[in-house]
Amino acid sequence: MEGRWLATCLLVLLGLQAILAFKEHDFKKCSDSAFCQRLRGKTGDVYSVLPDSLVITGSTATAKLRNQQEQAEFDLQLTAHDGVLRVHINEDPSKKRFEVPGVLLADLDQRQTSWSGHSKGETSAQLSLGSAEVTLTYSPLRIDVSMAGQPAASFNSRQMFNFEHLREKQEGDPDGWWQETFKGHVDSKPKGPEAISFDLTFPDTQHVYGLPERATSLSLNPTAGEGVESEPYRLYNLDVFEYEDESPFGLYGAIPFLLAHKPGLTQGAFWLNAAEMYVDVLKGPSGTETRWIAESGVLDLFLLLGPAPSQVTRQYASLTGTTAMPQYFAIAYHQCRWNYRDEADTRAVDAGFDQHDIPYDVIWLDIEHTDGKKYFTWDPAHFPNPKALQDDLASRGRKTVTIIDPHIKRDNSYYIYDKAQKKGLFVNDKDGKEYDGWCWPGSSSYLDMLHPEVLPWWSQQFQLSNYQGSTKNLYVWNDMNEPSVFNGPEITMPKDNLHYGGVEHRDLHNLYGLLYHAATANGLKERGKTSFGSDGDRPFVLSRAFFAGTQRHGPIWTGDNTATWEHMRVSLPMLMAIGLTGLPFSGADVGGFFGNPEPELLVRWYQVATYYPFLRGHAHLDTKRREPWLFGEEATTRIRTAIRARYALLPYYYTLFRQSFTHGAPLLRPLWFEFPDAVETFAMQDEFMLGPAMLVAPVMEPGAQTREVYLPAGSRWYDAITGEEAKAGRSTLDVTMDSVPVYYRGGHIVARKERPRRNTAAMANDPFTLVIALDDTGSAEGQLYVDDGHSFAFERGVFAHRQLTFKDGTLSNTAFTSPAPVVPVSSSQKYSSPAMDLSG
Known part of the structure; x- marks a missing residue:
């Protein structure tokens, strides 16, 4: 038995060493992927709409589409939604190409909008959708959208649409069609070539955003075109160790959603496809062209017509849902480390926050708290009394978080x-046997999340009666959960693994x-219903991993970053891009997961992270301890000030989350989101808006003595510390280590809570302070949303949402009358099983 344990440890260590050693060459580039090699930059065959097949009804237009070279036929459907044009292309449904389940809201088909007008001509058809005009050209296939008479977007104007239909293997088929190898891993590719590509052009547009997650600039740089030769933007969820900044390489999550912005018009493009994907961006004097390639699936493209930035984010939310309303503690400060050693260590850290008057709400336990990396268990030597520990923390209003990863230790004694x-x-693997991969426990199996029995079974494991040692405060x-597999291709699962119904990974x-x-x-x-009663918890x-629709279920963070100034700086464009693409509850590990930040960097990082939607300090087990009081009194004081600043703003944050929950708006916003015609802001990423009312220009350079700040014209601005009015435009400020340039925007009211407390529970009954920043008319408006902070009682109207107005020297507050939410409040967070009908 001892020998087997030693062998397992050795294998786990070897797997860990492989991870710690991997470099960029361990991951595929376009040149390593057969489908990307085939289709990148390739002009497609001629695809033509068969005019006699075109049928236009109230909200749809359907037709047959033919590949003129191969004489293969496809089904084309255009569907009108409120501000959204859906383009769906598939081959014969009997071939069962995979269509992504569980992402689009279940009632989407019931929310279609009738065309406001349509006509059929000999060479094209015209469709009107509100202020948008859609032209469907028959041959070659092309779809053009104009807004208010101006060209807005064009599909297949470069004729790069390719749809590789499923076929039987033939002698002489090219290499890479039916099998390919990377780093010794063989992908059997039993279905052969099935990739899809297309081009989408945005005339007169120089800035596009989105396609997270990657550590690069907010306004996406070109990857191809004249004088440019770069890797395309890759969307493929991977466990990327110590990722590089300023790289187009995709990281832990993928949202195939891109926004294009120019003065007067913002649009979006969302391709509902969960396969590996590459996107090229080409920029020229006439606009921006994007080229998309996915390895499999169908074409299910949504064109979001805007025209304002907030309308695009709302339209996206109408497709995939809005942000789950968080508990109040969740938006406060979290303290984490891999790992707090034992119960005594955990209690000491908890006590340290009180001793140094630093507020915090949640302490986290990483993988070492388990018994042999078996999730839902506790190490009996180091965490012998987990309930008592959690109850002790809860007695002071604090919560506990434990890690539960998707790899399940292959051990029949593990329940x-x-x-x-x-x-x-x-x-299963490609041969239909249970897949055996390696991760932290050693030999591991992975739950098939497509299996219809997984959801109800997995949900039951969190009941207090099943998760021994847990409490309702955990x-x-x-x-x-990318998923990470240490011995798999690119540190993940083989693509030819099999899920329920024979679906390939x-x-x-x-x-x-x-x-x-x-x-x-x-x-x-489900646990909340059992533990807290009818209104639940x-x-x-x-x-860590995410996709379109993740916002309905909880927050994410940007993974294993590093203690460098570069990683601190790049966190802002990363979080803004993630927020723009529908996932506003996100953050980056404060101080960097890897490495040891010097006090200056750590202080500056806390000052930046004060304004992250999700705020957590975290560090690797090989780093020095970095609780906020370990860097000297000056650093402790400044970190305390930064965290207290976050707590003071929690009423404003919670109100912003309510707005995001009902209408899909991001919290952390690029300046152009609020000032869409201010061209000078379109590439700006070192300043941001927190909601509509605050502008933050953090200091992110070592040894900085000055900071250039830009305040957009058209608004009055007030220094958040002194209250003095600041002049719009560019200015250079003198800064010290205590400086965090923050401004209130005239015309807005921001609610705060000023009393320093140990956590959110202690401040629940504290009074509100209103900051009133006047506009040129001497007026201001704002909102304040309050509920119980933890239950679903708000779904039945148990909350207070007030409209705050200051006008003619009088402050008033009335019941806030909200525009209709994107989706009904009672259904916004519902989860449906992803199981598909695969019966025939």
Whole structure:
């Protein structure tokens, strides 16, 4: 037995060493992917609409589409929604190409909008959708959208649309069609070539954003075109160790959603496809061209017509849902480390915050708290009394988070593995046998999140009666859910692994983390009904991997960053891009996960992170301890000030989350989102708006003595510390280590709570302070939203939402009358099983 344990440890260490050693060459580039090589930059065959097949009804237009070279036919459907044009192309449904489940809201088809006008001509058809005009050209296929008579977007204007239809293997088929190898890993590709590509052009547009997650500039740089030769933007969820800044390489999450912005018009493009994807960006005097390639699936493209930035984010939310309303503690400060050693260490850290008068709400336990990396268990030597520990923390208003990853230790004495294995709930390899991959526990199996029995079974594991040692004050962290597989290709699962119904992993790879995250959140929601009564308890589950729709289930963070100034700076464009693409509850590890920040960097990082939507300090087990009081009194004082500043702003944050919950707006906003005609802001990423009322220009350079600040014209601005009015335009400020340039925008009211407290529970009954920043007319408006901070009682109207108005020297507050929410409040966070009808 001892020998087997030693062998397992050795293998785990070897796997860990492989991870610690991997470099850029361990991951694919376009040149390593057969489908990207085939289709990148390739003009497609001629695809033509068969005019006689075109049928236009109230909200749809359907037609047959033919590849003139191969004589293959496809089904084309255009669908009108409120401000959204859906373009769907698939081959014969009997071939069962994978279509992504569980992302679009279930009632989307019931929210179609009739065309406001349409006509059919000999060479094209015209469709009107509100202020948008859509031209469908028959041959070659082309779709053009204009807004107010001006060209807005064009699909297939460069004729790069390709749809590789499913076929039988033939002698002489090119290399890479039916099998390819990377770093010794063989992908059997049993279905052969099935990739899709297209071009989408935005005339007169020089700035596009989105396609997270990657550590690069907010306004996406060109990757191809005249004088440019770069890797395309890759969307493929991977466990990327110590990722580089200023790289187009995709990281832990993927949202195939891009925004294009120019004065007077913002648009969006969302391709619902969970396979590996590459996107090229080409810029020229006439506008921006984007080229998209996915390995499999179907074309399900949504063109979001705006025309304002807030309308695009609302339109996206109408497709994939809005942000889950968080618990109040979740938006406060979290303290984490891999790992707090034992119960005594955890209690000492908790006590340290009180001793140094630094507020915090949540302490986190990483993988070492478990018994042998078996999730839902506790190390009996180091955490012998987990309930008592949690109850002690809860007595002071604090919560606990434990990590639960998707890799399940293959050990029949481990009840989670034994039960799941007997039910057949794991992913299989290409031969139909239970897949065996390596992760932290060693030999591991992975839950098949597509299996219809996984959701109800997994949800039950979080009940207090099943998760021994847990309490109702314990919440969850899903890590490694890309999924990370130490001995797999690119540190993930083989693409030819098989899920329920024979679906290949290649088809749903980017979806896997979302499904795991959603199922975990559903488990906590079910636990809440048992533990808290009819109004339940809102789940809190942090995820590393994400996809479109993740916002409905919980927050994410940007993964394993590093203690460098570059990584601190790049966190802002990363978080803004993630927020613009529908996932506003996000953050970056404060101080950097890897490495040891010097006091100046750590202080500056806390000052920046004060304004992250999700605020957590975290560090690798090999780093020096970095609780906020370990860097000298000056650093402690400044970090305390930064964290207290966050707590003072929590009423404003919570109100912003309410707005995001109802209408899909990001919290952390690029300046152009609020000032869409201010061209000088379009590439700006070192300043941001927090909601509509505050502008933050953090100091992010070592040894800085000055900071250039830009305040957009058209608004009055007030220094948040002194209250003095600041002049619009560019200015250079003198700064010290205590400086964090923050401004209130005239015309807005911001609610705060000023009394320093140990956590949110202690400040629950404290009074509000209103900051009133007047505009040129001497007026201001704002909102304040308050509910119980933890339950779903708000769904039945148990909340206070007030409209705050200052006018003619009088402050008034009335019931806030909100525009209709994007989706009904009662259904906004519901999770449906992703199982598909695969019967025939």
